[in-house]
Amino acid sequence: MVSATLTVNLDSEVLELAQQEAKARHTTLPEVVTQQLRVMAQNWQDSxxxxxxxxxxxxxxxxxxxxxxxxxxxxxxxxxxxxxQG
Structure with a gap:
């Protein structure tokens, strides 16, 4: 799989919460984002x-x-x- 770069502007509070959640799940923020985007893309295809x-x-x-x-x-x-009434 070829890797690509995505730049996203986020509210600092949202970013901090996401980083904390990634750490709590013993993963990285890019892995969390990738997984979420993968799930969303599949849901869009299914819908x-x-x-x-x-x-x-x-x-x-x-x-x-x-x-x-x-x-x-x-x-x-x-x-x-x-x-x-029909």
Missing amino acids: RADKTPLTDTLRGSIKLPAGFDERAVVTEELLKKHGV
Whole structure:
């Protein structure tokens, strides 16, 4: 992996807290930032794919009948929720 430099301006209090947290976890601040950015990037990719850890665990756990119209059911429930007669 090729390393790159990132310059970030932070509030001194935030920086101090982050450094203390890194030290408490026996790691470095760059490693903490790298890990956080990696997690955020993965979450962004998952959300663009309508994928979350919860949906991954639930996917396929409920069998729906053939021809089930999910959009119609969601529309009907939203109309009920907001008191609109369909």
